[in-house]
Every structure is written in C-alpha cells, then in structure tokens.
Amino acid sequence: MTSDQQVTPEAExxxxxxxxxxxxxxxxxxxxxxxxxxxxxxxxxFLLALAAMPGAxxxxxxxxxxxxxxxxxxxxxxxxxxxxxxFFAVYGSVWFSAIYLLLMISLVGCLVPRSGExxxxxxxxPVLTPRNLSRLPHHASRTVTSDADDVLAAARSRLKGWxxxxxxxxxxxxxxxxxxxxxxxxxxxxxxxxxLGLIIAFAIGKLYTYEGQSIVHADGSQFCNSGIYAxxxxxxxxxxxxxxxxxxxxxxxxxxxxxxxxxxxxQYRADIEYSSGADLATNTWxxxxxxxxxxxRTAGDRVYLLGHGFAPVFTVSFPNGEKRTQATQWRPxxxxxxxxxxxxxxxxxxxxxxxxxxxxxxxxxxxFAPTPVFQGKILSSAGPRxxxxxxxxxxxxxxxxxxxxxxxxxxxxxxxxxxxxxxxRVARENLRVGESITLNDGTKISFDGVNRWVSLQVSHxxxxxxxxxxxxxxxxxxxxxxxxxxxxxxxxxAHDGEGRTVVEVGGLARTDxxxxxxxxxxxxxxxxxxxxxxx
Amino acid sequence: MxxxxxxxxxxxxxxxxxxxxxxxxxxxxxxxxxFGRVGRLRAExxxxxxxxLVGASADGSVDTPRSDSAEPPLSPAARRSTSRAAxxxxxxxxxxxxxxxxxxxALVLRGLAVSRVPWGxxxxxxxxxxxxxxxxxxxxxxxxxxxxxxxxxxLLPVVILLFVGGTMxxxxxxxxxxxxxxxxxxxxxxxxxVASGMxxxxxxxxxxxxxxxxxxxxxxxxxxxxxxxxxRDVLDRLSYRTTVLAFPIYTFGVLCGAVWxxxxxxxxxxxxxxxxxxxxxxxxxxxxxxxxxxxxxxxxPAAWINVTGFAMIVFNLxxxxxxTTGLHSYAGVG
Ligand code: HEM
Numbered sequence: 001m002t003s004d005q006q007v008t009p010e011a012e013x014x015x016x017x018x019x020x021x022x023x024x025x026x027x028x029x030x031x032x033x034x035x036x037x038x039x040x041x042x043x044x045x046f047l048l049a050l051a052a053m054p055g056a057x058x059x060x061x062x063x064x065x066x067x068x069x070x071x072x073x074x075x076x077x078x079x080x081x082x083x084x085x086x087f088f089a090v091y092g093s094v095w096f097s098a099i100y101l102l103l104m105i106s107l108v109g110c111l112v113p114r115s116g117e118x119x120x121x122x123x124x125x126p127v128l129t130p131r132n133l134s135r136l137p138h139h140a141s142r143t144v145t146s147d148a149d150d151v152l153a154a155a156r157s158r159l160k161g162w163x164x165x166x167x168x169x170x171x172x173x174x175x176x177x178x179x180x181x182x183x184x185x186x187x188x189x190x191x192x193x194x195x196l197g198l199i200i201a202f203a204i205g206k207l208y209t210y211e212g213q214s215i216v217h218a219d220g221s222q223f224c225n226s227g228i229y230a231x232x233x234x235x236x237x238x239x240x241x242x243x244x245x246x247x248x249x250x251x252x253x254x255x256x257x258x259x260x261x262x263x264x265x266x267q268y269r270a271d272i273e274y275s276s277g278a279d280l281a282t283n284t285w286x287x288x289x290x291x292x293x294x295x296x297r298t299a300g301d302r303v304y305l306l307g308h309g310f311a312p313v314f315t316v317s318f319p320n321g322e323k324r325t326q327a328t329q330w331r332p333x334x335x336x337x338x339x340x341x342x343x344x345x346x347x348x349x350x351x352x353x354x355x356x357x358x359x360x361x362x363x364x365x366x367x368f369a370p371t372p373v374f375q376g377k378i379l380s381s382a383g384p385r386x387x388x389x390x391x392x393x394x395x396x397x398x399x400x401x402x403x404x405x406x407x408x409x410x411x412x413x414x415x416x417x418x419x420x421x422x423x424x425r426v427a428r429e430n431l432r433v434g435e436s437i438t439l440n441d442g443t444k445i446s447f448d449g450v451n452r453w454v455s456l457q458v459s460h461x462x463x464x465x466x467x468x469x470x471x472x473x474x475x476x477x478x479x480x481x482x483x484x485x486x487x488x489x490x491x492x493x494a495h496d497g498e499g500r501t502v503v504e505v506g507g508l509a510r511t512d513x514x515x516x517x518x519x520x521x522x523x524x525x526x527x528x529x530x531x532x533x534x535x
Numbered sequence: 536m537x538x539x540x541x542x543x544x545x546x547x548x549x550x551x552x553x554x555x556x557x558x559x560x561x562x563x564x565x566x567x568x569x570f571g572r573v574g575r576l577r578a579e580x581x582x583x584x585x586x587x588l589v590g591a592s593a594d595g596s597v598d599t600p601r602s603d604s605a606e607p608p609l610s611p612a613a614r615r616s617t618s619r620a621a622x623x624x625x626x627x628x629x630x631x632x633x634x635x636x637x638x639x640x641a642l643v644l645r646g647l648a649v650s651r652v653p654w655g656x657x658x659x660x661x662x663x664x665x666x667x668x669x670x671x672x673x674x675x676x677x678x679x680x681x682x683x684x685x686x687x688x689x690l691l692p693v694v695i696l697l698f699v700g701g702t703m704x705x706x707x708x709x710x711x712x713x714x715x716x717x718x719x720x721x722x723x724x725x726x727x728x729v730a731s732g733m734x735x736x737x738x739x740x741x742x743x744x745x746x747x748x749x750x751x752x753x754x755x756x757x758x759x760x761x762x763x764x765x766x767r768d769v770l771d772r773l774s775y776r777t778t779v780l781a782f783p784i785y786t787f788g789v790l791c792g793a794v795w796x797x798x799x800x801x802x803x804x805x806x807x808x809x810x811x812x813x814x815x816x817x818x819x820x821x822x823x824x825x826x827x828x829x830x831x832x833x834x835x836p837a838a839w840i841n842v843t844g845f846a847m848i849v850f851n852l853x854x855x856x857x858x859t860t861g862l863h864s865y866a867g868v869g
Contacts, residue, residue, distance in 0.1 A: 007809070038825060038829040039831070039832075040824060041825065042822055042825050042829060042832060045818055045821060045822040045825065046822055048818055049815045049818040049819050050821070052811055052814055052815050052818075053811070053812075053815055054805050055808075055811050056808040056809075056811040056812050056815075056855065056859065057808075057859070060806065062805070062806070063805070063806070063807065090806075091806050144671070202804075210801070211801065213804070260710060264709065264710065264712070265712055265713055266710060266713065266716075267713050268713050284808060291713070292714050292799065293713075293714065293716065293717040293719075293795075293798050293799050294798070295798060295801070302797075302801065302802075304799070304801045411756075457801045459801040459802060461802070461803075464797065464803055467803065468794070468803075471790050471793070472790070474786070475688040475783065475786055475787055475790055478782070478783050478786055480781045482779045482780075482782065482783060482824075483779070483780075483783070517795075
C-alpha cells in the first residue's frame with residue numbers, strides 16, 4: 001500500500017477564474033492536503049522529537065524547581081530567555097502543544113481516507129490473474145496428468161485461509177487468485193487509531209489527575225486523604241480543586257528497612273493499615289505491607305512508599321517543672337548514610353505574656369547520625385542502620401519568628417532571626433540516646449530516642465487504564481503492521497491438448513518482507529505434484 | 536543475598552577473554568576484507584541475486600525477478616585468493632561464535648554471582664546489549680552469508696563498547712537497590728537490551744549506506760572503504776529488516792517501562808530524562824519507517840534517520856546515565 005499523498009497541482013489541470021470564495025476554498029483545501037501529507041507528518045514527527053529534547057537536557061519545573069532556579073540564576077539573561085520561552089516546562093509549552101496538535105490533525109486527516117480505502121479493499125476480490133505468470137518474481141509450472149478440476153480442487157483446499165477468487169478465462173483456462181496478509185493493513189490502522197486514543201486519554205488524564213506527598217510517623221500515625229491541607233505538597237490537574245478527593249485513611253504502624261553488611265539497602269517495608277469506602281463508616285482497618293514497587297491501590301487512588309527518615313525525640317524539662325516531648329521529622333541530607341538535619345522547635349509552657357513567651361522559645365537544631373562516626377568533633381554517619389543514634393545539636397533560644405505570619409520550614413530555623421540577634425545559641429553538644437544538656441537557666445534537654453517516618457505519595461489518574469489499553473492496542477497493531485506479509489499467489493490451469501493439465505503458479509510479495517520465497521516454494525510444490533494418474 | 540566472589544571473578548575473566556577474541560575475529564574479517572576483493576565482488580553479485588535481500592521495498596513495489604544466469608568465470612588465481620579470503624572469513628565467524636559463548640558465560644556467571652538478573656547496572660547492561668548485537672549479527676549471517684565481510688564494522692562498535700564498559704563503567708558485583716527489585720527489571724530491561732542490541736546492526740548498516748552513497752555520487756570519496764561495501768540496496772534492506780523486528784520490541788520495552796514506573800514512581804509517564812530520550816528515539820525510528828514509505832525520503836534521508844535513531848539509543852545510555860540525574864540513575868558508576 002503506497003501512501004504518498006502528494007499534493008498534485010490540480011489548478012494546472014483546470015484553469016478557472018479565481019473568485020475570492022474559490023481562493024479561500026483552495027487555500028483551505030491545500031492547507032488540509034499539505035497538513036495531511038506523509039511529508040508533513042514526517043516533518044512534524046521530527047519537530048516533535050526535536051522539541052522533546054530540551055526537556056531531557058534542561059532542568060524542568062515539574063521535576064526539580066530548585067534546580068531550575070539555580071540554572072536561571074547561573075545563566076543570567078540566557079536563563080531568563082529560556083524561561084520566557086517555556087524551556088523549563090517543555091511539555092506544557094505552547095510550541096510543544098502546537099506540534100502535537102498539528103500531528104494529531106495530520107493523523108486524523110490521514111486516517112479518515114485510509115479507513116475508507118481499507119473498507120473498500122477488504123470488500124474487493126483479489127486482483128485478476130496476470131496474463132504472464134512467468135514474469136512474476138516467484139513462478140513455477142509443470143504439466144501434470146491429473147484432471148484440471150482435481151488440480152483446482154486441490155488448490156482450493158491448499159489455499160484455505162487465503163482470500164481467493166476463481167475465474168474462468170475461456171478456452172478451458174481457469175485461474176485462482178489468492179491473497180493473504182490483510183492483517184497488515186488492519187494492524188496499521190489499529191496502531192494509528194490507538195495512538196490517537198492514547199494521546200486523547202493522556203490529555204484528559206492530565207486534567208483530572210492529582211498527586212500529593214505527606215510525611216507520616218511510623219508509630220501508628222494517620223494520614224487521611226480528606227483535603228489539600230493533609231499534604232505537605234500537592235499537584236492538582238487543571239480540573240481538580242481538592243474538594244473531592246477519594247476518601248480513605250492510612251495508618252503507618254511500623255517501618256523496617258533491611259540492609260546488606262555494607263549498608264546497601266535491600267528492602268523497605270512499611271506495615272500499614274488502611275480504611276476506605278464503606279470501611280470508613282464502620283471504622284474497619286485492613287492491613288497492608290507497603291513496599292517500593294508495591295503501592296497500595298484503594299478507592300481509585302494509589303499510595304506509594306516514597307522515602308523514609310528519622311525523627312529524633314527530645315524532651316525539654318523547663319525550670320518550672322513542666323516537660324514537653326517532641327519528635328519532629330528531620331530530613332536526610334545524604335541518602336546513603338541517612339545523615340539528617342533538622343530543627344525541633346519548642347514553645348515554653350505556662351507563659352501567658354505573648355512577648356515573654358516569644359522570647360523564650362527553644363529550637364534544637366543540627367545533625368542526626370544513625371551510625372555515628374566522628375572526625376574530631378564533627379559528626380557524620382557511616383551508614384543508614386540505626387546502631388547508635390547520635391545528634392550534634394545547637395540549642396537556640398529566643399524568638400523563632402514562628403509568629404511573624406510567614407510560613408517557615410519545619411526542617412530549619414529562620415536564620416534571619418539569628419542575624420537580627422533575636423535568636424541566640426545557648427549550647428552546642430553531641431548527644432547519644434539518654435544523654436542530656438542542661439542550660440544555664442536550669443532547662444534540661446534530653447535526647448530520648450528516635451522515631452522513623454515515611455513519606456507517602458498519593459496519586460490519582462482516572463484515565464491511566466485507558467492509556468494502557470490503547471498502548472497495548474498500539475503494540476499489537478504495530479507488530480501486525482510490521483511483521484505480517486501481504487502476499488499473493490495465482491494458479492492457472494489449462495489443457496495441453498494431450499489429456500494432461502498445465503499448471504502454472506505465480507507469486508508476489510506485496511510488502512518488503514523476506515521469506516516469501518520459502519512459503520511460495522512449498523505451495524508450488526504442493527500444487528505441482530498432483531499426479532494422480534501415473535504417466 | 537551474598538555475592539559469590541569466585542563466580543564474579545570468572546565472569547570478569549570471560550568478559551575480558553570474549554573481548555580479546557572479538558578483536559582477533561576482527562583481524563580475520565579485516566584480512567577477508569582486504570584480500571578478498573575479488574571474492575567480495577562475487578559475493579556482492581550473489582547478494583544482488585539473492586531474493587531474500589532484494590525483495591520489494593516498503594512501498595510495495597515488486598520483487599525483482601530471480602536471475603539464473605551463471606556467474607562469470609573467475610581466473611584460477613583469483614579463485615585461489617578468493618577461497619583463501621573466504622577461509623579467513625569463516626574462521627572469523629567461528630571466532631565470533633566462540634567470543635559470543637564466552638560473552639554469554641560472562642553474563643550468566645555474573646547473574647549467578649549476584650543471584651539476580653545480570654543487568655542491574657550500566658556495566659552489566661552494556662555487556663548484555665553487546666551480546667545481543669553480536670547474536671543478531673550472527674543470525675543475520677546465517678540468513679544472508681554474503682554480507683559476512685561486513686562483520687568487522689559490526690564488531691568494531693561492539694569491541695569499543697565492551698572496552699568502555701570493562702574499564703570506565705565497571706562495577707563490582709553487588710545486589711540492586713529496592714527500587715529495582717521487581718520482575719519488571721527482568722521484562723522491561725531485557726526488552727530494552729534486546730531492542731538496543733538489535734538496533735546496533737541497522738545503525739551500522741545505515742552508516743555504511745551513507746558511506747557507499749557518498750562514494751557512489753563522488754567516487755573519490757571513501758574510495759578505499761566504499762569499494763569493499765555491498766550495494767546500497769543490500770545495506771538498505773539489511774537495516775530495514777532488522778529495524779522492523781527491533782522496533783516493536785523497543786515499543787514493548789517502553790510500554791513495560793511505563794507500567795513499571797506506575798508501580799515504582801507513582802506515575803506511568805513523567806518526562807524523566809530517560810523517558811524523554813526513549814520517546815525521542817521511538818519517534819525517530821517511527822520517522823524512519825515513514826521515510827522509507829515516502830517519496831523523496833527513501834535512501835539517504837532514511838539512512839540518516841536510522842543512524843540518528845541509534846545515536847539516540849546510545850545517547851540515552853551514556854549521557855542520561857552519566858551526565859544528568861533522574862529517577863533512572865541506577866548506573867552504579869563512580
Ligand atoms: C506520533 C506519530 C506517529 C507514529 C509514532 C507513527 C508510527 C508508524 C509506524 C511505526 C508505522 C509502520 C511503518 C511501516 O509500515 O513500515 C506507520 C505507518 C504509517 N503511518 Fe504512521 N505514525 C505516526 C503518525 C502518522 C501520521 C500523522 C500519519 C499521516 C499523515 C501517518 C501515516 C502513516 C502511514 C500512511 C503509514 C503506512 C506506511 C506504509 O507502510 O506504507 N502516521 N506509522
């Protein structure tokens with residue numbers, strides 16, 4: 001099937017007076033033809049490949065916003081120009097969308113006529129037998145003793161499964177034309193339609209998808225998918241406002257990593273319980289072992305185990321006898337050794353005067369090492385295993401700036417408060433579990449132990465099953481369209497005038513495929529060795 | 536999962552030996568190339584007559600008829616030099632087979648040493664891709680023995696890759712991280728390996744096509760090299776037929792990658808650098824198939840596109856693993 005749909009300059013054939021309407025019509029028609037020609041499709045395919053590349057070479061907002069900022073900062077006007085042109089969000093940019101929209105139009109324009117042609121070719125009878133079979137690339141003939149009817153009958157049964165037509169060519173000459181491999185064209189259309197379906201399903205999915213991350217302590221703490229506020233970060237699709245998230249809750253009971261002797265992780269597993277749908281009303285919880293590669297699928301959403309870390313537990317005993325215990329997650333600074341940093345912040349209890357309270361806030365900040373090694377007094381970690389949890393902390397006292405109205409990171413203190421002199425370091429110490437620091441005013445800070453936390457990701461994408469279905473259809477269509485051979489065979493029988501039958505077989509592979517020769521030789525051998533009567 | 540050091544050492548030994556044997560095979564093929572000019576001319580003529588490699592083109596034009604004319608006779612001296620060259624070529628093939636067996640042994644031993652599939656880091660991946668490339672070439676030789684004298688061009692990139700793999704990318708045998716512990720590692724990565732290894736053959740054939748083409752339009756260009764190459768149609772079909780087999784496998788590999796990504800990373804497609812370049816390579820190969828069916832794009836443009844496609848595959852392996860960072864950064868290098 002040749003598909004060069006080149007624009008033939010029709011205007012030359014039929015000179016007509018160019019009225020305005022005609023000109024517009026001609027323009028539209030030529031544009032449409034141009035857009036749906038193979039040549040254009042090819043160029044668009046190239047543009048698509050080319051346009052996708054910057055997304056692999058430049059940092060992308062959707063993957064790593066800080067890196068984008070850094071890139072822009074490092075490259076000055078060039079970085080800003082790239083930013084203005086959408087190079088840090090390639091796959092949502094106007095130019096990328098334009099290319100694939102044009103490609104889709106081109107695809108539709110290509111598919112509509114081809115579908116019609118396909119239906120017609122499926123209905124058509126195999127083509128007439130060529131006059132001279134010996135000029136075909138595959139040809140064989142023999143004079144046999146069998147009757148012409150017997151030969152034809154044998155040919156008919158040998159060519160079962162082929163689409164065939166029998167014709168009487170007069171003078172006792174009869175022929176069969178047979179064709180096979182229609183699945184190639186079918187596969188090709190399936191592939192292209194599935195491609196169209198995939199793109200559309202993908203685009204719809206982008207509207208209704210959402211994805212959010214949340215850190216949950218592995219001590220029986222809960223996460224409920226009840227609204228955006230439940231997340232630490234949340235990326236909604238254009239049509240998601242966060243009011244109608246799929247309702248479910250997850251409770252993280254334990255998290256157990258296993259490591260090799262060298263500290264290489266072997267397995268991460270979180271023991272969780274979940275409750276969704278009707279279970280929510282009855283407060284029924286079902287257990288699940290959440291692992292990397294084994295997301296929890298419930299209520300149309302998926303819950304993934306994304307990462308993990310530590311939350312050191314500190315207890316502050318205030319001079320007035322009150323105690324406060326807190327375990328805030330610290331973030332891993334090094335993914336292999338899990339050396340972590342963070343800031344655990346305390347409000348002094350029992351102080352009603354807001355100014356006084358504010359000036360007596362405490363923060364325990366610094367480093368946490370699950371397996372400590374010291375270089376002098378500097379703490380670092382030798383591995384991710386929790387062997388001898390140790391912290392190296394600065395205790396800061398003063399105004400943390402929490403009440404300033406600006407949000408602040410839970411992993412760090414506001415450095416500007418230190419620079420302003422509102423926050424002051426009052427102690428620096430390395431602590432093992434059970435050890436403590438006593439400040440000048442009698443406040444005691446003890447390091448009691450460590451909790452683990454996991455970071456969970458919730459993902460929702462209502463069309464991903466459709467995308468998968470179309471992708472599988474594409475694959476099947478593709479394999480058929482590339483591997484099935486479209487081939488023809490013709491058989492012609494005639495009397496030789498001496499009571500014998502001349503059988504001629506010709507074959508033609510319509511597609512560029514190796515191996516038809518063997519099949520043809522077999523068929524020919526079967527048809528030509530039809531000597532029922534001995535000579 | 537303890538690592539078996541002994542097996543791992545045997546694996547390294549097999550790897551190095553296989554590489555050396557490929558180099559030796561290249562020497563034999565080079566001898567065939569250099570001294571078998573007459574024989575090669577004849578091979579070319581047979582190739583042109585072999586229906587398998589002539590066939591119809593993608594647009595459905597007709598097979599050229601088989602001609603049964605006898606070959607023009609060769610002088611006795613020419614025949615002697617021809618048969619000597621052919622002997623070198625056959626020895627080259629035997630060596631290649633031996634190399635491939637050792638190569639396979641290296642891969643299997645590596646797998647046994649770490650009790651998992653032996654493609655968990657870039658060293659192992661490259662080793663497996665090269666093995667597939669060699670096996671693909673051996674299969675091609677079985678079907679179309681007349682292109683044997685091209686073996687040196689296929690083995691050259693293989694040997695370079697194996698050398699780079701064995702020196703720069705080498706990673707000691709170790710278990711893989713939790714994200715890779717999935718049966719998708721077996722399915723997705725092996726499909727990618729098979730497709731990438733197969734794509735090497737059309738990549739080389741298309742490159743040779745371009746050289747031959749340049750020579751045909753200006754005989755002073757590549758005069759030495761191009762004289763040893765078969766006709767453009769043979770090279771074009773060699774690329775097309777291999778690409779047509781590799782492309783669905785590649786598609787399957789990308790599809791499995793998406794399914795795995797859905798389970799491991801929370802989305803089936805996120806334009807991670809590796810995904811992006813896989814997409815680009817896929818589109819380039821699709822463009823190649825279209826180009827071969829479009830007037831004015833057959834021949835040289837199509838060959839360029841095929842070479843670009845393979846360049847994207849290589850780029851995806853090296854650049855994306857070593858230079859950028861993404862979710863796919865499991866290279867285990869450095
Ligand atoms: C992302 C976009 C596309 C991809 C990945 C794609 C992929 C493919 C593949 C793999 C084939 C099989 C080639 C072969 O049979 O040798 C094919 C065939 C074909 N495609 Fe596309 N295609 C795309 C878009 C289009 C568009 C936009 C058009 C029409 C303007 C088109 C028209 C055709 C035609 C006519 C064939 C049959 C070629 C032949 O074998 O004669 N395709 N396509």
